[in-house]
Amino acid sequence: MGQVNTVDARAQFSEIINRAAFGKERIILTRRGKEIVAVVPIEDVKLLEALEDRIDLEEARTALLEAKKKGTVPWHKIKKDLGL
Numbered sequence: 802m803g804q805v806n807t808v809d810a811r812a813q814f815s816e817i818i819n820r821a822a823f824g825k826e827r828i829i830l831t832r833r834g835k836e837i838v839a840v841v842p843i844e845d846v847k848l849l850e851a852l853e854d855r856i857d858l859e860e861a862r863t864a865l866l867e868a869k870k871k872g873t874v875p876w877h878k879i880k881k882d883l884g885l
Contacts, residue, residue: 804829807837 803826810817810830820826821840828840 802827802829804831804836806830807832 803820805813805817805828807830817828817840821828821842825842825844827842827845829836830838830840
């Protein structure tokens, strides 16, 4: 994974985009020696989104099972308890 500081990245913007898009390279941009952002191929972003969706689905299934076991509280009761 390459690193480029933001000053150089401005001058090399097209090259950095091409390296990520066509070379499938992940490039970390740094400022004052600290990593601040990454330019990654779109396939990486889609993979991350798919993983997040899978995690969300598992959490939703777990919540539904818990609600089924422990029961739920009606919305009007929650609002009343909160004084809404």
